[in-house]
Amino acid sequence: MDTVEPLKILIADDSNSDRLLLKAIVQNQGHEVVVAADGLETIEVYTREKPDIILLDALMPRMDGFEAAERIKAMSGEDFIPIIFLTSLKEADSLALCLEAGGDDFLTKPYNSVILKAKINAFNRMLKMHHTLQQQRDQIIVNNEHLIQEQEVAKRVFDKVAHAGCLHVKNINYSLSPLAVFNGDVLLAAVKPSGKIAVLLGDFTGHGLAAAIGAMPLAQTFYSMNAKGFGMKEILQEINSKLKDILPVGVFCCAGMMDLDLREKTVEVWNGGLPDCFLYRQSDLSYEVLPSCHLPLGVLSPKDFSCETQMLEMLDGDSLFMWSDGIIEATNPAGEMFGEQRLKTVFEEHRSAETLFKELEGRVNSFIGGSQRDDDLSVVEVVMVDKEEFEVENVLSNHKSYQGPMDWGMSYDVRPDTLREFNPLPVLLQILMDIPGLRSHSGEIYTVMSELYSNALDHGVLDLDSSMKSSTKGFAEYYQLRSKRLGELQEGYIRITMDYRGDDSNGLLTVTVQDSGKGFDISMQTDNDYKLDGYSGRGLPLLKSICNSVEYKGGGNEVEVKFQWSYNDSRKLA
Amino acid sequence: MSISAKTSGNGSELNISIEGRFDFSSHQEFRKAYEESGMAPNMYVVDMKEATYLDSSALGMLLLLRDHAGGDEAQVSIVNCNDDVKKILTISNFEQLFEIH
Amino acid sequence: MSDEKHLNQAALSDLKDIMEDDFSLLVTTFIDDSILRLSDLTNAVNNGDADLLRETAHSFKGSSGNICAPILESLCNELESMGDGNQLEGVPVYLAKVQQEFTCVKSALESLIGK
Numbered sequence: 095m096d097t098v099e100p101l102k103i104l105i106a107d108d109s110n111s112d113r114l115l116l117k118a119i120v121q122n123q124g125h126e127v128v129v130a131a132d133g134l135e136t137i138e139v140y141t142r143e144k145p146d147i148i149l150l151d152a153l154m155p156r157m158d159g160f161e162a163a164e165r166i167k168a169m170s171g172e173d174f175i176p177i178i179f180l181t182s183l184k185e186a187d188s189l190a191l192c193l194e195a196g197g198d199d200f201l202t203k204p205y206n207s208v209i210l211k212a213k214i215n216a217f218n219r220m221l222k223m224h225h226t227l228q229q230q231r232d233q234i235i236v237n238n239e240h241l242i243q244e245q246e247v248a249k250r251v252f253d254k255v256a257h258a259g260c261l262h263v264k265n266i267n268y269s270l271s272p273l274a275v276f277n278g279d280v281l282l283a284a285v286k287p288s289g290k291i292a293v294l295l296g297d298f299t300g301h302g303l304a305a306a307i308g309a310m311p312l313a314q315t316f317y318s319m320n321a322k323g324f325g326m327k328e329i330l331q332e333i334n335s336k337l338k339d340i341l342p343v344g345v346f347c348c349a350g351m352m353d354l355d356l357r358e359k360t361v362e363v364w365n366g367g368l369p370d371c372f373l374y375r376q377s378d379l380s381y382e383v384l385p386s387c388h389l390p391l392g393v394l395s396p397k398d399f400s401c402e403t404q405m406l407e408m409l410d411g412d413s414l415f416m417w418s419d420g421i422i423e424a425t426n427p428a429g430e431m432f433g434e435q436r437l438k439t440v441f442e443e444h445r446s447a448e449t450l451f452k453e454l455e456g457r458v459n460s461f462i463g464g465s466q467r468d469d470d471l472s473v474v475e476v477v478m479v480d481k482e483e484f485e486v487e488n489v490l491s492n493h494k495s496y497q498g499p500m501d502w503g504m505s506y507d508v509r510p511d512t513l514r515e516f517n518p519l520p521v522l523l524q525i526l527m528d529i530p531g532l533r534s535h536s537g538e539i540y541t542v543m544s545e546l547y548s549n550a551l552d553h554g555v556l557d558l559d560s561s562m563k564s565s566t567k568g569f570a571e572y573y574q575l576r577s578k579r580l581g582e583l584q585e586g587y588i589r590i591t592m593d594y595r596g597d598d599s600n601g602l603l604t605v606t607v608q609d610s611g612k613g614f615d616i617s618m619q620t621d622n623d624y625k626l627d628g629y630s631g632r633g634l635p636l637l638k639s640i641c642n643s644v645e646y647k648g649g650g651n652e653v654e655v656k657f658q659w660s661y662n663d664s665r666k667l668a
Numbered sequence: 669m670s671i672s673a674k675t676s677g678n679g680s681e682l683n684i685s686i687e688g689r690f691d692f693s694s695h696q697e698f699r700k701a702y703e704e705s706g707m708a709p710n711m712y713v714v715d716m717k718e719a720t721y722l723d724s725s726a727l728g729m730l731l732l733l734r735d736h737a738g739g740d741e742a743q744v745s746i747v748n749c750n751d752d753v754k755k756i757l758t759i760s761n762f763e764q765l766f767e768i769h
Numbered sequence: 770m771s772d773e774k775h776l777n778q779a780a781l782s783d784l785k786d787i788m789e790d791d792f793s794l795l796v797t798t799f800i801d802d803s804i805l806r807l808s809d810l811t812n813a814v815n816n817g818d819a820d821l822l823r824e825t826a827h828s829f830k831g832s833s834g835n836i837c838a839p840i841l842e843s844l845c846n847e848l849e850s851m852g853d854g855n856q857l858e859g860v861p862v863y864l865a866k867v868q869q870e871f872t873c874v875k876s877a878l879e880s881l882i883g884k
Contacts, residue, residue, distance in 0.1 A: 370759075
């Protein structure tokens with residue numbers, strides 16, 4: 095007896111002696127045999143015994159082998175049940191009939207045990223292959239369902255992270271597929287405490303979860319650092335090093351980022367790997383091209399990474415466009431790409447800044463043929479608008495009811511090492527923004543804090559003379575000297591004291607900043623505010639316009655400001 | 669799409685030629701080209717003469733090659749780029765990482 | 770005619786190997802089946818039933834081949850062809866030949882199993 099894997103084989107033959115012989119042959123080869131003597135019995139035994147292979151006589155009483163084969167093939171569905179016809183038929187037509195009825199092979203009488211063995215072995219291999227394929231297919235179906243489920247979960251999580259932003263504001267127009275995160279595209283926008291609007295468009299390499307995975311830390315870093323008032327360079331640096339850490343080599347994020355300053359009418363731009371961004375000038379309908387000057391995020395180690403940005407002026411109505419390569423690679427039915435030239439043509443031919451975004455979207459969609467919308471189209475337009483208007487339209491509502499402590503004070507000392515390397519404002523603002531009602535004044539608070547801090551550092555600790563800055567030449571010298579003195583700084587401090595008191599309706603914040611500088615004769619301050627602070631034309635008058643009171647104290651190296659507001663309507667109190 | 673590799677200079681240089689579209693579908697083949705060379709070349713040349721297009725996954729693969737070749741110490745040049753290919757490499761500022769001709 | 774021609778001795782020895790102890794059972798089963806088939810064939814001829822003739826001759830042919838009886842097999846094949854072509858005139862002559870050949874095969878087989 096040969097050592098083979100035992101199969102269960104159904105032998106259906108109406109001839110008793112032939113059945114006996116075949117049974118002996120098959121059993122000798124190590125298989126289990128079940129038998130039937132006609133077509134109907136064949137179906138019964140098949141249903142009951144579920145054999146692996148059927149050896150089926152063609153001509154039998156009650157139901158012939160052809161019909162039995164057809165029925166069994168229909169019953170077996172997607173399972174593979176090899177049927178070998180047993181026949182002494184020799185005519186080609188009859189053999190064809192066997193195969194048409196669903197037979198997989200035939201064996202002619204008189205039986206040859208060697209040939210039969212070979213055939214059974216061949217079908218056994220096919221059976222195994224079929225099982226493997228079925229298992230793999232089922233596994234793939236299960237995996238695919240899992241994947242879709244996981245993507246849905248991931249998308250929900252990501253939507254929560256991404257929607258913390260302000261993409262809904264009126265001066266941002268964008269187009270982004272709902273499943274963009276799985277195309278690797280990410281669009282984020284946030285209003286900083288300073289009132290600047292930060293926008294980031296990213297395009298990760300690859301597709302699916304692999305592309306989406308980097309979007310989470312990217313979005314979280316973007317939002318948390320913007321909320322704390324960090325600058326664009328610090329945020330880019332942090333995102334780059336985070337992505338470099340977590341993403342495998344070969345996965346990275348082409349990205350463009352901007353900080354739109356509504357007050358200064360400037361935009362700070364960084365482009366690493368996105369196609370040229372366009373800055374559209376409403377006044378003369380021209381556009382400037384802002385090419386990618388950096389490697390994408392997540393490629394270089396922090397020490398090699400360059401977060402050098404470009405600063406541009408923007409007038410109200412001017413707009414900045416960023417896009418992923420999806421728009422350039424959008425393909426029409428003929429296989430042509432939309433391309434850079436068509437993009438430029440849209441900008442050159444267009445006559446109204448207000449409808450440019452819609453026009454662009456329309457042109458791309460009609461190019462690729464309306465029916466097959468391209469999911470990879472990610473475009474964002476950010477328009478420079480009037481600051482007051484922006485704030486009125488996008489009331490930064492304060493849903494928080496009373497949460498924070500009502501009465502506290504703290505003092506924070508900044509010493510040379512920290513003064514040189516670190517900007518303490520984000521940390522302090524973070525604390526202040528938890529005070530009820532104060533978040534809606536975040537821009538003002540940011541201005542006050544940064545004015546106080548830079549006055550203390552520049553004119554106090556570093557002893558720089560603000561009058562230097564009145565000439566262009568002096569301006570450059572001032573900053574040279576500042577950086578030199580800061581680098582060499584061995585002693586000195588800035589002490590920031592914050593005190594908050596609230597009652598049922600109003601809050602009062604008192605901030606005192608004291609520095610180690612030599613100060614000045616404070617008797618001068620009441621007489622001549624403007625002379626005192628003439629260096630920028632903004633410093634002290636700006637503080638006075640925001641705060642309820644500004645007062646220099648002690649030897650002139652200490653200043654105290656008070657800021658008061660109402661909880662009910664977040665209105666600042668005069 | 670096909671990728672072929674041959675060594676020269678006594679195995680000190682590996683030349684990888686890309687033909688057709690260079691995208692994610694070439695991932696395995698491209699990796700094989702440098703991993704299975706069995707040599708430790710000190711110079712890698714990626715020949716784009718017959719390459720028609722590359723996408724961002726191809727950029728990722730180039731970074732993987734650079735990493736394999738020693739990261740910051742790697743000597744990898746990308747040669748015979750057509751305008752489209754060059755443009756894509758330039759947008760991503762890959763000339764900071766590779767010698768591009 | 771010698772047994773040699775009625776039965777293919779080489780194939781038969783393989784058959785014995787395959788069947789082992791069941792060889793006798795195989796032989797008696799074949800003989801019993803064949804007797805039934807011969808009676809079916811006679812009925813078919815008497816009733817002019819070409820279909821019954823063809824089908825019975827067909828399975829008789831297969832079984833004869835399997836039992837290593839080449840002459841019987843080829844005679845059955847002739848009968849099957851006649852039934853297939855609906856030409857029943859020469860059938861009685863062939864049927865007689867089949868009966869005669871079966872008698873020889875039967876006695877040869879029976880002597881093998883010691884009957």
